[in-house]
Amino acid sequence: MKKLDIPKKVILFCDGSKCGKDNKHNRKMFRGLIKQTEMKTEVMMVKIECTDNCKCAPVICFQPDNVWYGEVSEKKIPQLFEEHVAHAKLLNHE
Numbered sequence: 714m715k716k717l718d719i720p721k722k723v724i725l726f727c728d729g730s731k732c733g734k735d736n737k738h739n740r741k742m743f744r745g746l747i748k749q750t751e752m753k754t755e756v757m758m759v760k761i762e763c764t765d766n767c768k769c770a771p772v773i774c775f776q777p778d779n780v781w782y783g784e785v786s787e788k789k790i791p792q793l794f795e796e797h798v799a800h801a802k803l804l805n806h807e
């Protein structure tokens with residue numbers, strides 16, 4: 714059996730009708746930060762279906778931390794990325 718490439722972090726983006734448009738933009742921002750921190754092999758971004766939290770759109774989740782956020786706006790993304798994905802690594806690239 715071949716060995717799976719397992720990422721250290723997974724970011725889930727709701728791609729339902731209420732979250733999809735904003736999370737498309739959010740994914741683009743995360744993609745830029747992942748590239749900037751050279752974490753492409755460590756972080757995977759996955760689109761998921763509606764999580765029934767539409768009132769809090771757009772919704773994202775960090776795994777394996779299992780931390781969920783609603784109403785994720787562009788200005789929150791650098792902080793969320795640093796807290797849940799990059800930790801000290803991002804600081805070294807600024």
Ligand code: FES
Pocket residue numbers: 727728729730731732733762763764765766767768770771772
């Ligand atoms: S569309 Fe994202 S929670 Fe429903």
